[in-house]
Amino acid sequence: MPHQPHLIPELRDLPPEDGWPRAEATGRACTICQCGLNTGFVDSSEAIQSFNAHGAEVTAGHAQA
Ligand SMILES: [Zn+2]
Numbered sequence: 001m002p003h004q005p006h007l008i009p010e011l012r013d014l015p016p017e018d019g020w021p022r023a024e025a026t027g028r029a030c031t032i033c034q035c036g037l038n039t040g041f042v043d044s045s046e047a048i049q050s051f052n053a054h055g056a057e058v059t060a061g062h063a064q065a
Contacts, residue, residue, distance in 0.1 A: 005033040007051045010041045
């Protein structure tokens with residue numbers, strides 16, 4: 001099972017400025033991986049923790065799909 005974790009910041013749309021779309025970070029993020037890991041949108045620090053811990057979890061055998 002290949003692992004390729006991604007950290008995805010949650011964004012929300014802001015009103016366009018001079019016709020240009022704008023967005024801002026909500027402070028939440030989601031960690032996903034090809035193995036099926038999906039934290040859903042949680043606090044950014046929590047998502048980053050999951051992202052960083054994923055390799056160790058896989059190595060330890062706790063996150064095998
Ligand atoms: Zn994985």
